[in-house]
Amino acid sequence: MIIGSLPTRYRIGIDPVRCMECGRCIENCTYGVYSRDGDRIAVNSRNCTACHRCIACCPRDAITLEEHPCDYRSHPLWTREARETIYNQARTGKIVLAGMGNALDYPVIFDRLVLDACQVTNPSLDPLREPIELVTHLGKRPARLDLVRREGGDVELKTRLTPNLRIETPVMIGHMSYGAISLNAQIAMARAAKETGTYMGTGEGGLHAALHPYQDRMIVQVASGRFGVNIDYLERGAAVEIKIGQGAKPGIGGHLPGEKVCAEISRTRMIPEGSDAISPAPHHDIYSIEDLAQLVRGLKEATEWKKPVFVKIAAVHNAAAIAAGIARSPADAVVIDGFRGGTGAAPRVFRDHVGIPIEAAVASVDRKLREQGIRNEISVIASGGIRGSADVAKAIALGADAVYIGTAALAAMGCRVCGNCYRGLCPWGIATQRQDLVDRLNPDEGAEQVANLIHAWTLELAELLGAAGINSIESLRGNRDRLRGYMLDEGLLQVLDVKPVGA
Amino acid sequence: MDGSGIRQALSMMNERGSGEGAGYAAYGIYPDYRDCYALHVFFDNVRESKPLLDSTLAQWGTIEHDEAIPTRDRPGLRAVHTPWRYFFKPDASLAPPGSTMPEDEIVSALVMRVNAARRGALIFSSGKDLGVFKAGGWPEDVADFYRIEEYEGYIWLAHNRYPTNTPGWWGGAHPFNLLDWSVVHNGEITSYGTNQRYIESFGYTCTMYTDTEVVAYLIDLLVRRHGLDVDIAVRALAPPFWEEIDRMPDAEREWNRALRLTYAPAMMNGPFAIVAANRDMMVGFTDRGKLRPMVVGECGDRLYISSEEAAIRAMEPRVESVWMPAAGEPVIGRVAP
Numbered sequence: 001m002i003i004g005s006l007p008t009r010y011r012i013g014i015d016p017v018r019c020m021e022c023g024r025c026i027e028n029c030t031y032g033v034y035s036r037d038g039d040r041i042a043v044n045s046r047n048c049t050a051c052h053r054c055i056a057c058c059p060r061d062a063i064t065l066e067e068h069p070c071d072y073r074s075h076p077l078w079t080r081e082a083r084e085t086i087y088n089q090a091r092t093g094k095i096v097l098a099g100m101g102n103a104l105d106y107p108v109i110f111d112r113l114v115l116d117a118c119q120v121t122n123p124s125l126d127p128l129r130e131p132i133e134l135v136t137h138l139g140k141r142p143a144r145l146d147l148v149r150r151e152g153g154d155v156e157l158k159t160r161l162t163p164n165l166r167i168e169t170p171v172m173i174g175h176m177s178y179g180a181i182s183l184n185a186q187i188a189m190a191r192a193a194k195e196t197g198t199y200m201g202t203g204e205g206g207l208h209a210a211l212h213p214y215q216d217r218m219i220v221q222v223a224s225g226r227f228g229v230n231i232d233y234l235e236r237g238a239a240v241e242i243k244i245g246q247g248a249k250p251g252i253g254g255h256l257p258g259e260k261v262c263a264e265i266s267r268t269r270m271i272p273e274g275s276d277a278i279s280p281a282p283h284h285d286i287y288s289i290e291d292l293a294q295l296v297r298g299l300k301e302a303t304e305w306k307k308p309v310f311v312k313i314a315a316v317h318n319a320a321a322i323a324a325g326i327a328r329s330p331a332d333a334v335v336i337d338g339f340r341g342g343t344g345a346a347p348r349v350f351r352d353h354v355g356i357p358i359e360a361a362v363a364s365v366d367r368k369l370r371e372q373g374i375r376n377e378i379s380v381i382a383s384g385g386i387r388g389s390a391d392v393a394k395a396i397a398l399g400a401d402a403v404y405i406g407t408a409a410l411a412a413m414g415c416r417v418c419g420n421c422y423r424g425l426c427p428w429g430i431a432t433q434r435q436d437l438v439d440r441l442n443p444d445e446g447a448e449q450v451a452n453l454i455h456a457w458t459l460e461l462a463e464l465l466g467a468a469g470i471n472s473i474e475s476l477r478g479n480r481d482r483l484r485g486y487m488l489d490e491g492l493l494q495v496l497d498v499k500p501v502g503a
Numbered sequence: 504m505d506g507s508g509i510r511q512a513l514s515m516m517n518e519r520g521s522g523e524g525a526g527y528a529a530y531g532i533y534p535d536y537r538d539c540y541a542l543h544v545f546f547d548n549v550r551e552s553k554p555l556l557d558s559t560l561a562q563w564g565t566i567e568h569d570e571a572i573p574t575r576d577r578p579g580l581r582a583v584h585t586p587w588r589y590f591f592k593p594d595a596s597l598a599p600p601g602s603t604m605p606e607d608e609i610v611s612a613l614v615m616r617v618n619a620a621r622r623g624a625l626i627f628s629s630g631k632d633l634g635v636f637k638a639g640g641w642p643e644d645v646a647d648f649y650r651i652e653e654y655e656g657y658i659w660l661a662h663n664r665y666p667t668n669t670p671g672w673w674g675g676a677h678p679f680n681l682l683d684w685s686v687v688h689n690g691e692i693t694s695y696g697t698n699q700r701y702i703e704s705f706g707y708t709c710t711m712y713t714d715t716e717v718v719a720y721l722i723d724l725l726v727r728r729h730g731l732d733v734d735i736a737v738r739a740l741a742p743p744f745w746e747e748i749d750r751m752p753d754a755e756r757e758w759n760r761a762l763r764l765t766y767a768p769a770m771m772n773g774p775f776a777i778v779a780a781n782r783d784m785m786v787g788f789t790d791r792g793k794l795r796p797m798v799v800g801e802c803g804d805r806l807y808i809s810s811e812e813a814a815i816r817a818m819e820p821r822v823e824s825v826w827m828p829a830a831g832e833p834v835i836g837r838v839a840p
Contacts, residue, residue: 121667122773133744135745143765144765145758147732147735147758147762156758157754157761159761161761370704373705375701376768469772470694470772470773471791474768474770475693475694475697475771476697477767477768478697478700478701478768479695479697480700481695482696
């Protein structure tokens with residue numbers, strides 16, 4: 001034995017007085033924590049992921065969960081994660097995989113920004129009495145309009161506008177593919193998107209026939225593997241999104257293991273059953289910005305210029321310049337995915353160390369586009385770590401038109417952010433393809449809860465706008481004056497173009 | 504109309520001010536120099552700052568005449584600047600190639616540059632045959648300081664300020680002017696951060712530390728540079744709600760939608776009543792919720808727009824009709840040819 005057993009991450013306890021040995025924990029745990037041992041329930045805490053399924057199912061609140069019951073000697077540099085990654089790699093010699101978003105302890109910029117409200121000199125508005133507009137349009141705009149006044153005073157519009165997407169609230173559901181998540185999870189979110197007047201991304205997994213009823217609310221993705229892409233797919237979507245990169249793993253592709261590629265996924269992705277679905281790191285037809293512009297044009301041509309085309313990039317150091325390049329193509333929106341963006345599976349070294357926070361990325365993209373006089377000609381969508389309506393408001397004030405949410409929508413369906421999505425054993429029926437687990441997620445209930453979440457954020461956004469004396473969301477967009485930075489350093493304040501509190 | 508009437512009107516609304524800023528704009532006051540841009544300037548110190556401005560202007564055109572703006576000492580008004588006026592003809596050949604309005608472009612660029620440099624000179628009025636007169640003080644004192652009753656104009660704007668952002672700063676008093684357009688404003692623009700960043704991406708520089716300035720630049724951009732009719736420009740600044748746009752007939756809906764999308768960052772939010780004027784017209788409008796008052800009166804061929812009816816009646820006791828326009832609805836008075 002060289003390394004031996006590591007301290008367990010979690011310790012599960014069962015209160016013998018409260019437990020009635022119903023066995024729901026045994027049935028529900030997919031990770032093998034519980035087993036029946038005669039007339040008692042045995043526990044193997046080492047398998048626990050803190051997914052909380054057992055706690056949610058226990059009718060008697062008999063289960064307790066403790067994190068880090070036995071810790072290492074504390075050390076500021078040699079953290080538990082640092083040491084355990086070494087033990088893991090010393091044993092395996094492999095890249096360490098991880099799920100969900102960035103788990104390192106970086107400061108959250110959103111939490112160091114505060115919003116403004118009116119007092120005296122301008123009245124705050126009451127959303128119950130006065131209209132507050134959250135309607136948002138995404139797409140290309142002309143820099144100016146050619147309006148002609150005819151005899152009799154009628155105005156004629158000579159400029160032709162390209163199609164825009166209209167969302168009733170600036171919150172959309174981001175791209176999570178069928179494969180990474182279950183069909184029931186996708187159906188639930190698609191219904192919620194329809195119900196709340198917003199859109200949802202397909203991810204790079206194609207569009208399953210069960211989602212066709214919601215296709216006018218779906219943004220179909222074209223990623224480097226081109227899985228599921230054909231003309232039928234493009235024509236069904238309300239918009240098309242080219243995925244260049246992803247905040248959780250900038251610069252690398254994706255990998256759906258063959259064991260997850262069941263018959264349905266095989267059909268939807270258009271790949272043989274049981275084969276690995278590997279998305280290459282780059283698009284092999286995009287080696288430069290002009291190649292991207294060609295693909296944008298190609299997709300527009302294929303869909304007769306009727307659908308907006310978005311381009312999604314990971315928030316990397318040079319995101320602003322890249323976005324400016326994208327804005328010069330016929331693309332309608334650029335999606336910036338920050339380094340806290342979630343994923344089903346990513347190498348941990350990428351998830352935790354590559355890319356920049358969405359707050360800084362959106363601020364610098366907005367500024368760069370303004371400096372070049374083209375900000376209003378393209379929409380900017382922010383994603384990666386949006387947790388609530390305050391984050392939405394702050395992202396918009398920093399320069400985004402709208403946001404994509406991912407993890408938040410999954411949490412609305414029960415996800416506890418345990419981060420084991422890549423194992424395919426999600427006990428909540430979200431990040432799994434095992435039918436018995438998928439069946440645990442009722443799409444009707446899931447849809448209602450995701451819709452509730454978006455409704456709730458929408459109400460809160462209206463209140464925040466009203467308090468700031470703003471009755472339309474476009475007057476918040478890029479309005480850094482309504483933000484102040486709290487305990488942010490001067491350099492970052494400059495990047496964000498935000499004054500410190502009190503200034 | 505000489506300036507005594509509007510001085511009287513403004514004094515009816517002293518409750519709306521704090522004695523820290525007031526101003527007037529008058530059109531048609533410089534008939535002898537109607538082809539020159541009348542530049543009104545605050546010098547911090549004439550001996551120090553004037554030679555610099557003289558040489559800058561001489562670089563870009565000809566100074567036909569310049570003089571101190573005639574003033575009279577007022578006990579209630581401490582003159583912290585020396586107001587000066589230039590009658591200036593820019594050299595059109597120096598404009599960037601392809602300029603459609605070369606003289607306007609030279610003058611507006613000069614205004615932006617001089618004001619951003621902050622070297623003891625601030626150009627606060629730059630149109631032809633018009634002038635802004637403003638200072639820190641009560642409206643009557645400012646009027647008397649500038650001998651406002653001695654000017655004869657066909658359009659007058661006036662404003663009494665209760666400052667919150669920048670007290671005591673003469674440049675912060677209204678009206679704000681750029682070239683032909685002058686603006687007075689009651690309110691606070693909650694979308695200022697968005698509007699300012701938008702307008703600055705078109706080469707304007709906001710230098711006055713106050714939100715009203717941006718209104719003058721937005722009107723200049725939409726009307727002069729983008730060629731929109733003034734009522735359409737107002738519609739871009741205070742657009743109908745989407746709910747109203749959705750209910751419009753097809754063609755109308757289409758252009759209103761396009762206008763709102765194209766000029767989303769120009770849309771002004773927060774409470775405001777604004778009156779703007781150029782040589783041909785005067786236009787008044789409020790925010791979409793009408794959170795600031797605006798009253799309109801008519802008498803013969805004259806149009807009055809004010810925060811209060813009392814001011815209109817002080818200026819024109821025989822006013823024939825007085826009404827309150829709906830929120831966001833522009834009231835436009837055009838100068839009869």
